[in-house]
Every structure is written in structure tokens, then in C-alpha cells.
Amino acid sequence: MNQKLNATLAENIRLYIVSKGFQHNERLPPERELAAHFKVSRGELRKALNCLEADGLIWRHVGRGTFVGARPVLNLNDVAYLGELASPIQVIAARLAIEPSLARLAAHSGTRADFIAMRTCNERCRAAPDWRSYEAQDNNLHAIIAKATQNKLLVYLFETLNVVRRSTVWGQSRETTGPAASYCSFDEHEAICAAIEARDADLAEACMREHLISVRDRVLPTLSR
Template identity: 60%
Template structure:
């Protein structure tokens, strides 16, 4: 019989190594049991644990999905995505995410910080942009969860859902992030500040990271922010 902790890690490894993105659906339980060599009861106990940690969400009749449960339905996301300009999304990120980082520095647990560290490492090891973006999204989501504030998490999920519904059209000149990609160092600084409990430093590091990203993706949004 597989130990629950071992089975939990194997499910995590499956999610991490298969390139799943936020809200991607996992294979049916029957297939997962076959791949992992376990029973359905054992698998369901582990899935319940991972769901409680915000790593997956489940919907009866639809399946198991990667990431935390969405707070908006697709109709809401489509409506907001059509109403809001990209520059407005950026402005809200500049307002909310530094504060999330500040709170994460104050309230994160060891498990939260380990999850952030994993995301940072996987971003740096990504073999293509799609994988990098998935782990970058996971990092920002892990920071939001670490605030231990459900209302802030709701705001972040709303913002993130709308942001991901917008086509940004960022040009890519390489197949994967270069070894000296600036976001790697920026992620390190955010993680270091959160891990040290330095709330203001964490907020400033996140703001600097977002400014760096949008100086490449949407420079006009920085002008609008001043």
C-alpha cells in the first residue's frame, strides 16, 4: 500500500512535470489510479488534501483541475475582459499585488514559502515560454494564497482571470527565457523579502518586477501610471 505522503508527492510530480497550466483538467480518476498504481479511495484522500492546499480543484461531473477554484464563471470573465483595457489591468496589478506580497511576508507559512521557492526554481528551469508562464502564474497565485486573507484572494483571482482572458501579444525572440532573464532575479528578490518577513521590501520588489514586465509588454501602461 502506498503511503499517503508518497502518493501526494507523486501526484504533485505528475502535475509539475506534465506541463499543466492553471485550470487545465487532469486525467480521469480511473486513469490516474492506473498510472500511480493506487486505489480510488487512496487517490481521493490525496486529492482532497491537495484541494485543501489550493493546488487543485474538483467539480462533480467535470473532473479535477490544476490550481485554486476559480471565483468567476466564464461568462463573467468574458464580459469583464471585453470591458476593461489592458492598461487598466496593469494599474490594478500595481495596486493589489505589492500589497499581497507585503501580507505574504507577514503571514506566510513554511509550506507557502516552499511552494513559492518551487515556482521560482521551475521558472528558471523552464524549457519553453509556455512552461515559464505557467510557473510564473503559479508563483503569483502562491503569494496571494499566503496572505491568509480570503477577500484579497478573491480580488486576485478575479484580476487574474480577467488578465488571462486578454491577448497581450508579447513578442518572443527566443524559444525559452534566456539564462539572464531579468524576471529570474526579480523573483529571487520577492521570495527573499517574503521569506525574511520584510513586508515593505517584498511590496517594493513586487512593484519593481511588475514595472519590469510591463516595460516590455505594455510600455504605455507605465506612462499612464504616473
């Protein structure tokens, strides 16, 4: 399968996931069913799934299947348990306690490769065709910032929090199929990354805090407290 056809199949699978309303960490049909549905071979299907996995839209576990979202660092039972314990308000409070400090450390320890990855992820955020794709790239960006700290323990703590965040039922309604070109998180993300790349730790921390407060103020008023 050439690269163009592979990209087309990956896009068709992404649209299938959106149209069927699969939830985060929900298992997709078996590969044989997906291959039959899209009228392709198992090999062709796997190449397309590789693309979606690289973008954080799906993850695969040998013997268990293909799941929606990024690969969790915990097993699914732990994810479900932690997701039941945490409310959206608690999740955002935890993010505010942790992620500004990660941005500060990333400004000190980030590498050129980290900065390139951040810029690429920001471009993909702006180009996302729908909310699910945007959220996958948003997730990737925050993960890249955490990894730029070069601190494996902090990365593990971030990933644990991030899995809980993505497993929490937010109940947020969407009035559009995807983010508008003026969506405020685009500029907020770029301000964070610019500060990190400039090695301005104070500004990176402040920009991350402002971004998370912006997220909190957009999301929490729509939720039942």
C-alpha cells in the same frame, strides 16, 4: 503506469497542447480522443492529467471537460465578460494597485510552508521548457504570495484579477520558445520571495512594485494603445 511513464505521458500532452496552439481556458478534446491519440487507457491518461493540473497547466470540470490554464474562480461567461472590459494597461494598473500590498502582508503573515512553496515555484520557473510552462509557474508563484497573506477576501480579489489577466488578449510576440537563463523575472521573483521570507515588508512591497513595473515596461511598448 509507473511514475516515469506517467511523467513521460504528461510531458507529451504538454507538448501536444503547445503544438496545437490551445489558448487559455480553451477546451481540450474529450478524454476518449486524447487516450486514443496517445494510445493509452483512460486511467493512464487521467494520471498524467492530474500531474498537469497540479502544475496549473490545465483544469478539469466534471461534465464539461478539460481546459487549458489554471482553474478560474469565476464561471467562464464572467471571465469572458471581464476580459472584454479590461485592457492590458488597465490590468497592469490594477496589479500595481494590489499586488505590492499583498507582498507586504505576505511578509507579515507567511508561513514556513508558504516560503517553501515560493522557493519550489521559483525553481520551476527557471526550469520551465517553454513560455506556456513558465507562465503557469509564474501564475502559481503570484498566487502563493497572495495566499501567504492568510486573508481569504484578498485571495479572492487577487484570483479574480488574475483570471482577467490571463484571459486578456496581450498580443505579445515571442522571439524564443521559452525564457532565457538570464530572463530578468527570475531574479525579480527571487528578490520578492527573499524579502517576504526575511519578513521585510517594506522591501517585499518595493520589490513587487519594481517587478510589475518591469513587466509593464517590457510588455506595453509591444501593444497597440
